[in-house]
Amino acid sequence: GAGVSQSPSNKVTEKGKDVELRCDPISGHTALYWYRQSLGQGLEFLIYFQGNSAPDKSGLPSDRFSAERTGGSVSTLTIQRTQQEDSAVYLCASGLAGNTDTQYFGPGTRLTVL
């Protein structure tokens, strides 16, 4: 079956521009997570959606970052006024409520801010 998909796979933008990254989770998964991996670093938690509950935004690094999940399915991560330090691979994962083992990751979006 279809896994988690993310688009675009690569995004190059200029400093100061806004970008939107998209995640299509596995159908039926109620949990959705965004992480990012900067060069030489581990995955860093950004935000977590679970069903209709308020999202856990505790990992968002600044107010330039926001995310939405529409209809309990597709999610978009928006970065406003991008900075060079935002350059990273942004990974989305989806999963089933109550089971951390089932966080299935997408291939990621590589964001480069020039």
Added chain:
Amino acid sequence: DQQVKQNSPSLSVQEGRISILNCDYTNSMFDYFLWYKKYPAEGPTFLISISSIKDKNEDGRFTVFLNKSAKHLSLHIVPSQPGDSAVYFCAASAGQGGSEKLVFGKGTKLTVNP
């Protein structure tokens, strides 16, 4: 402040031998630990997990050991195969395997030589 540490950025072993990947954590609230495997240009894939109520979990060639008093876990792969060559991430959560955000280490790149 890194809560999950993988102090070896790389490891090289011979095919057929044992690979031992190590991970240390600092947060005593962590009660669930996971290992993920990542190939280039792909998202991480879940490999094996262990709850803090156990000290060992085995799945085929993969065994994870947890030493709570030392806040240390390790992943053993035996026998190692060339297809095991990948980056291995240690991750931890504080939700007893619920849909909780994961805290990742920086990863260890394993190379298994034929």
